[in-house]
Amino acid sequence: MAKKWLKAAAASIIAAASFYTINSAGAATETLMEVGEVRSTSDQAVVPVTIRNITYLMSGHAEITLPENTVSVETAQFTPSKQFTNNLFRTISNVEDSKLVIDFYSESPDAQQIKGGQAVIGYITYNLSDSFTPGKAVTLDLSAVSVKGRYNADVAVKELDGEIKNKMPIGDVVGNSKVTATGAMRILQHINGNFITEKEAFLSADVDADGILTQQDAMQVLDFSTGKRLTFLALAAKELPNGVLKSEYYEKVEARHGRAPYTFKKRSGTIPYGLKLNEQTGEIIGLPTKAGTNTFTIEVTDAVGDTAERSFTIGVVDSYIASVEKLYPINVKRGEKPNLPAEVTVTYKDKSIGKETVHWNEVDTTVLGEVTAKGLIGDTGFMVQATVHVVDENYLKNTSFGYFQMLNIYTVIVDVNPEVYSVTINGIPAHYEGAGQYSLASAAFTKGNPVIIQLYDKYGNLLETKSQKLVIQ
């Protein structure tokens, strides 16, 4: 796509203006058997097996299998839930190598009524070895599902595979591998100034996916721990950039903390004329045809029928600028001023390219997390945005470049802090040289052009993105 400026203007928060609600067990009516997607940082993971959207249940069979040759994860046991161990059902399970087989039968000649239309059949405990390292994941393949309902009739069931990830569960925050009041306490301590600086813990704490930690996150953690909230499904907060009349617009709203695949729907308000929401992807695409400001609410539904919604605003302006160069997110240390570009490359409506000066607004960097920097381009009325990550660490300590004349190859060398676990340069993994140093040599690097350095933690979270011009001193 030629005009990507709106796509480029990075994701950002809209905390104050956002409207956020969440519901559980929405409109999905197809009977589902679901193996949970579970995160754990301990030596065990407990994965629920749930049947949803069913009124009567006579019997059922399911097989859950680990990928072949998996050694880091081992099936330990299956524990039926209370409902499947009392007088309602007789539940039998058997573990053979990597496969767990579950069978359950109604204890009466009639099918049992399932209150609320869903029930947890039981919990699978998996033992996780040391080789199941941070960031790793295994799929729990659900197969051979058969379910009989009322009058012993077969029920068509959609199967949802499960997953175990070595990551901190959403809402855990402190590394208990479960959601308790301690997560909320830690968030409140963060708000009081005892900051959560580790990225994985921060993302685990940001349950409402608005990029910052507030009392709302703590409250949702408490509600989850008492069962008042059954999911942390959220639409990520985003300050959507302006559209330009008759210029291509591309943006995307994203779901967090639920079960993919997701579907997106406009619940209320109006999306600017000419733009359309793709209900499968969350993309907002089109050619705006009318100037003005539109606020609308999008609802996301995940694979198990949970829903969440958030409101967004898009302003459409009439400008001679069609698009702006892609601005990467910028890291800034808390309390410091972000280093935002004084000018940006723009594409005018007549397709010509030029440079324009940006007058950036003040950016509040007193709170850790994401903030949006906004700048006006000259006197055009055109607003440019950049995501600013307020952090407590400089992850990237130093970048240097080398040149092998014989081979005509440039080398990029980066020194990073200990929290960095992997580095990519222009999307290619760099080699670890020891002592916090990574390097990559490539004929694809060219003098004077920018290289994009991205730093990740051990869980695979992006810590920092830096665009740096390749210059040999």
Add this chain to the structure above:
Amino acid sequence: MPENMKKLTMGKMIAGLMALSIVQPSILTEAAEAESVIGATTAYEGTKGKVVTVTVYVEGAEESAGGSIKLSYDDTALTISKTEAGSELDGYLTSINSASPGTIEATWAKAEGELQKGTLLTFQARLAKTIEKTAVNIEDAELYKADLSTLAVKTFDGEVKPFPGSEQKRDSKVKNNKEWIVRLNNAVHPATVNKHNVWVTNKYGKLIDVNVQVSDKTSFNIVPKVPYASGTYTITISDQIRGQDGKQLKNPIKYEFTVE
């Protein structure tokens, strides 16, 4: 006079004395005093249709900044009509969930720790049938220090049942600043001696503000915060008063007295 109550006697500074016995002899341990207690009260009612209030209290031994409890009850006997965070949770973020019949879950959090002594939660329930006794069990209870570590917690389950104990009455009138001292046959668990398990009501059933304090290992006193107005009052001593070994009082007691 029931066997668990000795004669009313006079002490030097004491206008009256009740002596109660705890069922089992107890062994005093320092550990019992160091651990925090979360307990549920007993509501004395057994008639179908009546509404009862059960309180969950905390007697913290150390500062805590958060916690959680999970109560279970027989939902064929009790129908929850109201749940409310107690005064001890003022200033805490709190979540209470009673939507699932048979359980009530509550959790609370704050940034900094403090010593918690008081009411965590109250709930009202209507008796769905006439009962002899139904339990309010504390299935799970946690208290967390501000450093996010866990505190040792002892729990005492509650009950709903008709009042099974003795009802005594003092014939002579007493002064308006009357201090009652209750003496037990065995050492009492001090965390259970509180206004949730010992209370004074006037003739209309209204609670009177009193201090309930342990005076030594086997006795506690009941002192009005402001002098009683003249009239008739009842002291209720719940069987949730427990010995050091956690055993309940054999029977609760009601003791009526009149202020001159």
